[in-house]
Amino acid sequence: MTILPQRPIEPGLFTWPADQPQLIGSRCAGCAEIVFPARTTCPRCMGMDVEQHLLATRGTLWTWTIQGFRPKPPFGLPEQQHFEPFGVGYIELAGQTRVEARLTESDSARLAIGMPMELTTVPLWRDGDHELITYAFQPIYEGDDSHAAQ
């Protein structure tokens, strides 16, 4: 199988290309609220003085579930491609915000609220001559430093 060049599903969600991508949020100069993805106004205080802010790449799992059935459109997976269940969760980034993201883990037994998580990217599907990717969080299991070695 040919290795296709990767492309984010949407520009501006995370730094790319990058060895360690970071989510691109925004921070309000007025009230310090941080949101993801970046916005031009603050949804908390309606302030207009808002700057791009790179988010922490590590956090903790705040809540989670598993998407076990194939969603209807507008889910973008091409019809002929096999659907694999995926985890979904909110990851709390200390002092910043809680980001909703796909999880690399889809086994309920291996997910728990409070576990440490790290940002990564996952492939979605082929789009023309590219493979689309999106941001996701992967669990950091105790005693497992394989991620750090990547």
Added chain:
Amino acid sequence: MPRSDGDRVAIIGIGIYPHGRHPGVSAATMGIDAIRKALADAGVTWGEIEFAAGGSMVSGMPDSVVGDLGLTGVPFINVRNACATGASTLLAASTALRAGDAELAVVVGYDKHERGAFSAPPELLGVADWYAAQGLMLTPQFFAMKIQRYMHDYGISASTLAKVAAKAYRNGALNPTAFRRTPMSERHIASSAMITPPLTQYMYCSPDEGAVAAVLATERKAAELGVEPIYLRSVALRTRSYGSLEVFGTSVSLADTPPPTTPAAEAAFAQAGLTPTDVDIAQLSDGEAGAEVMGMAETGLCAHGAQEELIQQGQTELDGSLPVNTDGGLIANGEPVGANGLRQVHETVLQLRGQAGQRQVPNDPQVGFTQVYGAPGVAACTVLAKS
């Protein structure tokens, strides 16, 4: 204008078209049937109705019913306001009655949904295409993640979720207009297909079809007609405030803002001049079992975390201290979105009148409470009372 007793609004007639699947029956036909039943219940005719409001999410313009009921020129407001559709029709009608624009009003809500989970074009709900494309725009994910966190924070067990669903099917079995009328064991519910953990297939409601209507009157008119009034003591609707955990949220603030149900309930109790302790029966939004559990505390009917003991002890059953979803709720009735809120009101009126048949709660309930919640972060509550 300050509200005096003379401005009170009463529900004097109710009608329901059975919830479920009705191939070949249009949504409007169901709505017309529900209206005719409500008119007959109130003992009034369509020609006497001076104001109407009707709601539907996917089944067109409810004012189309005038073609069958009679072209009387009645002012008719069409509402499309997601789960708060029913409350919106009540707000429109009760406001018209209080303002003196009418003495008799009809509200109706109906829908005829396709099978399967709801889906919608993202741009119509203010959601980005990329978010939906990667498979995050699904309400079951949100409800699962919300209750997952809630269980962690407040010690709610998976067994409690199964108990809530089992109660719904049990009450549904006693309700001739419910969709799901077969009791189901907690074990069967807990071991059914895991849709989005911790919620299984039978802990979720499913979209279906149905209609509900009501006739509203000023207190003066109700007295003139000599019908038993159930007072609509308040209707309150709220959208989300910044920082609450809602559907389709790419990020949520660390602020932990309460969901819109909480301010809607507070406003409903304040307008009614009553408190949660006055409530004898409650109909809560139970799109899935967890929502009912969380709704009990979000509305102030109990403290956060107290649900575990209340439900395990059976206090939310028909003969408990706080019966919840006495008609089987959304889980047993299914979800015709436009009819949801009015179905809760319909059930409350039946219970307060003592006409709920096999599922009638004992001890002559005086005060009923209803709550709906839905995407993209809207909630509505009502307080209904015999006096």
